[in-house]
Structures are given as C-alpha cells and as structure tokens.
Amino acid sequence: MAGNSGHVAGLAGLKLPIESHLLQAFVSEPVKPMIDTVIMSQSIHCYISQSDKGEIVLGGDPDMYPTYSQRGMALRTEEVAGQAIALVPALSRLRMLRCWAGTTDMSFDGSPIIDETPIEGLHLNGGWCYGGFKATPGSGALYAHHLATGRAHELAAPFNLARFANGSTIDEAGAPQGAGSLDAADRLSPLRPPRPGRVRLRPRPRCGPVPGRQSGRGGEPAL
C-alpha cells in the first residue's frame, strides 16, 4: 500500500516506522534514439533512459519532506534537469513534456519491512522506499513463505518490524550493520546465484563518518 501503509496500519491501531515522501518522474518531448541503456549516477542521484516512443525519462532524489500531496516541488524539476544535463549535455535543448509524483513509503533505515505485525493476522510487506519494483519477485516469494509457514524466511528475517525497537536496523544494501564482510549478494544467492567473474559491491554501513567526505547520509559502495 505504498503511500498508504501508515493509513491502513492506523485503521488497525498500529503506528509504523514509516514516512511517506514524494518521488517524481520526468518525461521530455520525443527525440530520435540516442540512449539504449539506463544511465544512472549514484553520486549525483539521477537516472536517465529513453522510452520506445523516444521520450527521455528522468528521475532523481525524492522530495525531502513527508507529504501525501502528489504534487512534486518545482525545485526538484530544476535539480534533476541540471543533473541530467551534467551526465548527458545533449539533453539541454530538450523541452520537458510532463512530470508526476508518486508516494513512496520510506522506512527509517531505507530497507523494507517484511513481517507479521503485533496484530494477529495482519502482515506487512512495505516500506519499500524507491526500490520496490525491482524487488517484487524476490520479496513476494519471501512474503508468501511467511504467510504459508507462519515463520519468516531466513532471508527476510532481518527485515522484521522489531528492528526499529531493538536497534538492529539494516543498511539499504541488505547487510546488517556490524556484519563486517557480509556481502549482500551472498545473502541473496539462493534466489539469484552470482554469475562467475562478476564484480561484487561490498556495502559499508550507512551510519558514521565516511573517510574523505565532510558529510553524507551513508557510505559509498566499495569494490
């Protein structure tokens, strides 16, 4: 119930550790084929692709305040446009056709909640932030396992609701804080075996200072 998890849980008297924020998408006028992949920059938080109709599709940071308005702030349009032009200068002449904002349920550690709740019979698979599409097949299987057996699948177990009370929060790469060398890809390997020769990203914990950076909300992935 992205954007409405808090409302629906509230109907049952449950308060979730989730805030609802807007994430916008932007679409330009159509042009001839120029981008045949998805370009994504983690350092400036912008992603670009081209639709079959030729439109350039852009996305960036969420609007950084909780709201259900579904009217994105204009400042984000300007920022995402600037970031996209920094990545692909040829985009600077394009006119933007439309933009829209969807509501994303942001958990406080950036990871989803896949668990039963203290209310009997009420389960939750939510708090997917801005990564819920790509996780759907895997998370659906884990959620179904919990519903069918009454117990969390071992891969989903860390994504429990109690972590926000007991401090065992998870960084968004899926590796528990303090897990040291634990590799997120290893944890998911039963669902998606690693391909031979593949370079793996090893996440660092989100919290704490990052060497070489004056400030920041999290660690950089390191090879």
Ligand SMILES: Cc1cc2nc3c(=O)[nH]c(=O)nc-3n(C[C@H](O)[C@H](O)[C@H](O)COP(=O)(O)OP(=O)(O)OC[C@H]3O[C@@H](n4cnc5c(N)ncnc54)[C@H](O)[C@@H]3O)c2cc1C
């Ligand atoms: C602009 C934008 C771009 C995104 N891009 C990506 C991306 O590139 N990759 C990615 O992985 N993720 C992306 N996401 C995030 C992704 O959309 C979400 O994480 C994901 O959809 C969350 O899944 P969900 O099943 O929790 O909720 P949803 O997919 O939102 O489904 C919730 C459903 O519950 C229904 N509902 C709500 N309230 C009630 C009610 N009271 N009663 C009954 N039904 C109700 C809604 O109508 C909806 O059908 C993007 C999101 C936005 C807004």
